[in-house]
C-alpha cells in the first residue's frame with residue numbers, strides 16, 4: 001500500500017509541479033508580449049468550462065483521450081507508437097468506405113464501419129510491429145513512417161477515385177444520416193462517441209489495474225528480459241499491443257468521421273493534432289491510464305479555452321500549445337529541481 | 342594516520358532507518374572490513390560515503406577536513422573510489438572506452454584511442470590488474486568486469502577505495518589475485534573498505550572490522566585479536582551452526598538430461614558437447630572458473646540461448662521449447678543476475694513474486710488478478726524466508742542485495758517444480774541467510790526435487806552438492822563424487838586438470 005500510494009503521490013506531485021511551473025513560464029511569455037497573463041489565464045479557464053465551452057471541451061476530449069490512451073497502452077508495454085496519425089487515417093478511411101458503400105441498413109452500417117476502422121487501424125500498426133520483429137526496424141520509426149504512407153494514400157483516394165465532385169474540396173461524399181453516430185443520446189448532452197470512448201477508457205483502466213494482460217504489459221515495460229524469463233511470449237505480446245494501440249487510433253478516426261465530420265476530408269483528421277497532444281498527455285501521465293485520461297481532458301480544456309481566449313483577447317490560441325510543450329519540458333527538467341536522494 | 346572518519350551518520354528511507362548514528366574511522370594503509378547481515382545498512386553507508394545518497398545527519402571527514410558531497414563527483418574529487426555490488430558499466434562498449442569515460446585522453450577534439458589503450462595497459466600493469474583494453478565488456482567474465490571496476494576507481498587517483506562484496510563473484514584464484522592487489526594498494530598508503538559476508542576473507546586480509554546490525558554499529562574489532570565466533574555473534578547476535586549436507590546418491594530416472602549440448606558464439610564454441618543428468622533427490626553442482634561457459638550452458642538448458650543437442654525433462658525432449666514452455670514443463674530457475682533477469686526492480690515485491698504464476702487459479706480468476714491473495718502470498722514468503730522488508734508493496738529494487746536474492750529464491754522454490762536450477766544461490770547473502778538458503782535447497786532435494794547449482798563459490802558447492810561437475814573451456818572435464826569432492830581436487834580440475842593426471 002505504502003509504495004503504491006507514495007508512487008502515485010510523487011507522480012501526482014511531479015505532474016502538478018510541471019503544470020504550475022509551465023503556467024508561470026507561460027505567463028512570463030504572455031507578459032513579454034505586453035498582455036496581462038492573469039486575464040489570459042482567466043479567459044482560457046472561462047472559455048474551457050463556461051457556456052458552450054464545457055460541451056466543446058467534452059467533444060474534444062473524445063479524440064484526445066482516445067489518442068492519448070492509444071499512446072499510453074503502447075508506452076506502458078515498452079512500445080513507442082508514433083504512428084497514431086496513420087492509424088487514425090486508415091481507420092477513418094475504412095469507416096468512411098463502409099459507411100458510404102456497404103449496402104446494409106443504417107445502424108448496421110455504422111456498427112460495421114466502427115469494426116472496420118478498428119481492424120484497419122490495428123492491422124496498420126501490427127504491420128509496423130511485424131517490421132520490428134522480422135527485420136529489426138524499430139517500431140517507433142516504422143510506425144512513424146507508415147503515417148506518411150497513410151497520408152499520401154488517403155489524400156490520393158479522396159482527391160481522385162472517392163471524391164465528391166460537387167463540393168470542390170478533396171473529400172468523399174457525406175455519410176447518410178442513418179449511418180452516423182448520434183450527437184445526442186435521449187436529448188442529453190452526451191454523444192454516442194463519448195459513450196463509446198468512456199467504455200473503452202474503463203476497459204483499459206480496469207485491464208491495467210487488475211487484468212492479467214495489463215499486468216504482463218506493465219511488467220514488460222518495466223523489464224522485458226524479466227518478462228521473457230517469466231514466460232511472456234514477447235513477440236506475440238508486441239504484436240498484440242501494437243494492434244490494440246492502432247485499433248484505438250483507428251476507432252478515433254471512425255468516431256470523428258461518423259460522429260462529427262460525416263465525410264473524409266483530406267487533412268481534416270490530422271489538423272487538430274490529436275496524436276501529438278495525446279502523446280504528450282501520455283508522457284506527462286507516465287503512461288498510467290487514469291492519469292492519461294485526466295491529463296488529456298486537461299489538454300482538451302486548455303485547447304478549447306485557448307480558442308475562446310483568442311476570440312476574446314485577440315492573442316493567438318497557439319499559446320496553449322506552447323503551454324502544453326512547456327509542461328512536458330518542465331516534467332523532463334524536474335530532476336534538476338527535485339534532487340531526491 | 343586517520344584518513345577517513347564518518348561520524349553519527351543517519352539515513353532514513355520511508356519507514357526504515359537504514360543507518361542510525363554510524364561512526365567509522367579508517368587509517369591510511371589499512372584494510373577495513375565492514376560486515377553485517379543483509380539489510381544491516383552497509384551499502385547505504387557506503388553509498389553515502391560515495392556521495393550517492395545524502396545522509397539525514399552526520400558528517401564525513403577526509404584528512405580531517407569536513408566534506409559535503411553533492412554527488413559522486415565530489416567524492417571522487419576527494420579521492421574516494423567505489424567498486425559497486427552491481428557493476429556500473431556500458432556493456433556494449435570496450436574496456437578502454439569504459440575506463441576513460443569522462444576522462445578521455447584527447448588529440449585535438451577527438452578521443453585518442455591509442456593513448457587510452459596505452460593508459461589502460463600501464464594502469465593495469467602498475468597495479469597487477471592486467472586487462473585487454475579492446476575486449477567488449479559484455480563478453481567479459483564477471484571477475485574481469487570487476488577488475489575493470491577497480492581500475493576505473495584507481496584511474497581517478499582514489500586514496501580511499503570501497504569494495505562492496507567484491508569476492509562474491511570470484512573464483513578462489515581470482516580472489517587471491519584481488520587480495521594481493523588490495524595488499525599492494527594498502528602498502529602504498531591507501532585506505533580500503535571491504536564490505537563482505539565472508540569471515541575467512543576478513544580474517545585473512547583485513548586489519549580492522551566494523552560490524553553493523555539493524556543500522557547500528559554492533560562491534561568494532563581488531564582482526565588480529567578476534568575470531569570467527571566473535572564476529573558472527575556481533576553480526577547476528579547468536580551462534581550459527583555450519584551447514585552440513587547429507588550426501589545421498591540417487592538412481593532414479595533423470596529429471597534433467599542434457600545430451601551433446603553445444604553453444605557457438607561466432608567462431609568460438611563456448612559450450613562444447615556437454616552431457617549430464619540430474620536425478621530426483623540429488624544436488625548437482627557445476628564448478629568452474631568464470632568464463633568457462635557456465636552461464637551459456639544454463640541459458641541453453643533454459644532455452645534462452647540457441648544451441649545444438651538435446652535437453653530432456655523427465656524423459657521428454659524439450660529442445661524446441663521456449664523458456665516459457667520449459668518452465669511450465671517443470672523447471673524453476675534462479676538467474677545469476679537478479680537486476681537484469683530475475684526481477685523488475687521498479688515493480689513491487691508482491692508483483693515480482695507472483696509474476697510467472699499470475700495466470701494460476703490462486704493469483705487470478707477469469708483474467709483478473711486476485712490482488713489480496715497475491716499480497717497475502719507475498720507476505721507469507723517474506724515472513725518464511727525472513728526477508729527484511731517493511732511491506733510487500735515496496736519496489737523490490739529498494740531491498741538490499743541479499744534480501745532481493747531471498748525473494749527470488751523464495752519465488753522459484755515456491756513454484757514447486759520438480760527441477761530447480763540455481764545460479765549463484767548465495768551471492769551477496771549474509772551467513773544467516775546462506776545457511777537458510779542452503780537448508781531450503783537441501784530440504785527441497787530431500788523432498789525429491791532435482792537441483793542443479795552453478796556457483797563460483799567453491800566452499801558452497803562442496804557443502805551443497807552430491808556430485809560436482811567441473812567446466813573448463815566449455816567442456817565438462819570432471820564429474821567428482823565422494824572423497825574427490827575437496828577443494829584441492831576440484832580446484833585442480835577447474836584449472837584444466839591436465840597436469841594432475
Ligand SMILES: Nc1ncnc2c1ncn2[C@@H]1O[C@H](COP(=O)(O)OP(=O)(O)OP(=O)(O)O)[C@@H](O)[C@H]1O
Nearest residue numbers: 354359379380381382383384385739740741742743
Ligand atoms: N532506496 C531505498 N528505499 C527504501 N529502503 C531502502 C532503500 N535502500 C535501502 N533501503 C533499506 O535500508 C536497509 C539497509 O539496506 P542496505 O542495502 O544498506 O543493506 P546491506 O547491509 O547492504 O545489505 P546486503 O548485505 O543484503 O547488501 C534495508 O532494509 C533496505 O530495504
Ligand SMILES: [Mg+2]
Nearest residue numbers: 383384741742
Ligand atoms: Mg548491500
